[in-house]
Amino acid sequence: SGGINAEYGGISAGWKDKRSSLNLPTSPSACNYIMTSPLLLLVALVSTAFASNVVDLTAANFDEVVNGDKNVFVEFFAPWCGHCKALAPEYEITADAYVREDNVVIAKVDCTVEKDIASRFGVTGYPTLKFFKKGTTEPEAYSGGRTADDIVKFVNRESGARGFIKKAPSAVLQLDNSNFDSVALDETKDVLVEFYAPWCGHCKRLTPIYEEVGKTYRADKNCVVAKVDADGEKELGGRYGVTGFPTIKFFPKDNKAGEAYNGGRTAEDFIRFLNERCGLNRVEGGGMSDAAGRLEVLDALAEKFMAASDKAVVAEEAMAVTKDMDKTAQYYYKVMKKVVEKGDDFIQTETERISRMLAGSMSDEKRDQFTIRRNILGAFSLSADSHTEL
Numbered sequence: 001s002g003g004i005n006a007e008y009g010g011i012s013a014g015w016k017d018k019r020s021s022l023n024l025p026t027s028p029s030a031c032n033y034i035m036t037s038p039l040l041l042l043v044a045l046v047s048t049a050f051a052s053n054v055v056d057l058t059a060a061n062f063d064e065v066v067n068g069d070k071n072v073f074v075e076f077f078a079p080w081c082g083h084c085k086a087l088a089p090e091y092e093i094t095a096d097a098y099v100r101e102d103n104v105v106i107a108k109v110d111c112t113v114e115k116d117i118a119s120r121f122g123v124t125g126y127p128t129l130k131f132f133k134k135g136t137t138e139p140e141a142y143s144g145g146r147t148a149d150d151i152v153k154f155v156n157r158e159s160g161a162r163g164f165i166k167k168a169p170s171a172v173l174q175l176d177n178s179n180f181d182s183v184a185l186d187e188t189k190d191v192l193v194e195f196y197a198p199w200c201g202h203c204k205r206l207t208p209i210y211e212e213v214g215k216t217y218r219a220d221k222n223c224v225v226a227k228v229d230a231d232g233e234k235e236l237g238g239r240y241g242v243t244g245f246p247t248i249k250f251f252p253k254d255n256k257a258g259e260a261y262n263g264g265r266t267a268e269d270f271i272r273f274l275n276e277r278c279g280l281n282r283v284e285g286g287g288m289s290d291a292a293g294r295l296e297v298l299d300a301l302a303e304k305f306m307a308a309s310d311k312a313v314v315a316e317e318a319m320a321v322t323k324d325m326d327k328t329a330q331y332y333y334k335v336m337k338k339v340v341e342k343g344d345d346f347i348q349t350e351t352e353r354i355s356r357m358l359a360g361s362m363s364d365e366k367r368d369q370f371t372i373r374r375n376i377l378g379a380f381s382l383s384a385d386s387h388t389e390l
Helices: 002-021 028-035 038-049 082-096 115-120 148-159 180-184 201-216 234-239 267-278 296-307 311-322 327-342 345-358 364-389
Strands: 071-077 104-110 128-132 173-175 190-196 223-229 247-251
Touching: 071 082, 071 148, 082 104, 082 148, 104 148, 128 148, 173 180, 180 190, 180 223, 190 201, 190 267, 201 223, 201 267, 223 267, 296 311, 296 327, 296 364, 311 327, 327 345, 327 364, 345 364
Parallel strands: 071 104, 173 223, 190 223
Antiparallel strands: 071 128, 190 247
16 A cells, blocks of 8 residues: 555645645545545546646636736636647646746636636637736737647746656657758658648647657668658748648659658558558568568579478579678578578577567667568478478
8 A cells, every 4th residue: 555655645746736836725634535445545546647737717716826926828718619629638738848837837717617707808719828927917818829839938938937848759750951951862761751730630630640650660771751840941841842731742762852642641551652662561660571581582492492302502502692692681591501400490490589589679670680580481481381281
């Protein structure tokens, strides 16, 4: 129980401090009752874990919170409003950015309930956003962007606070005027670029899909998944004729003027396109397909090798064929050499060894290398199986 209580205290600490600093009512007796019931304690833990840092303002506490002592950013909303629902997750992120800032409050008013407050501040549409700067109770209308980034930049500028948004690192490369040419126009790279706008609904819906595509190709230095905020980088958007969002263009190694991407917008669609154009065999998430590393001409040699009575002769042939090829192709010869030395069982034992290694932790580069080796071993394994059946 000590662990649960510690976790409970840790989860609720920021929320409790914020409520105390605002002099919002608490209920010790209710808390004491909850702590005596394991079921209610669990409910409390779950509720607190998802507690919002957005402060709900009502007729009972509005003037106490918005009294000039703090900078207060307020959303006047209606629960049924579509635009308010779209703003909600961004507004939560905004509130989280100020959880440790004593002089900033991110709050909201449900105007369908608090009609007098809505009327007092002339609210006629939803959402209406207003900023009450410290030192005054007269609001300033906010008409900027509605992403968390936009609101945080505004509040930081007006309040002098240092709110910041915690962002998970993206697998999609962010391009701007300073690095676009060095990446997208690099003739050693194939580059897929999404030109987006932060406020664009279609772009927001595409984001998790495009992020998955970025993860799929994160280990490929010459097959790049990138994006440009074309609303902020208007010169880049204008250069490539971007008039709507999102606009997706492909900059292959042999055409740096760029090509319009008109394919589907599922992760599967993007991956199929990039595999074809980049000459890769990726599967969603970053792994490699069973075809990665395999070459038909060498698969044929593997089949010939496993059927041969004198395997050493075929191995010599493979050495001659692969001597000027890359290391992946030369692995076919290495497998043959090992089979000549250790027997046909090497194929199975080595496949099992590599599979155990792949089940563990390793870098993306190493995982690709071992997946390719296992795939090539599969060419010998299939050949052996087919001849056994005959």
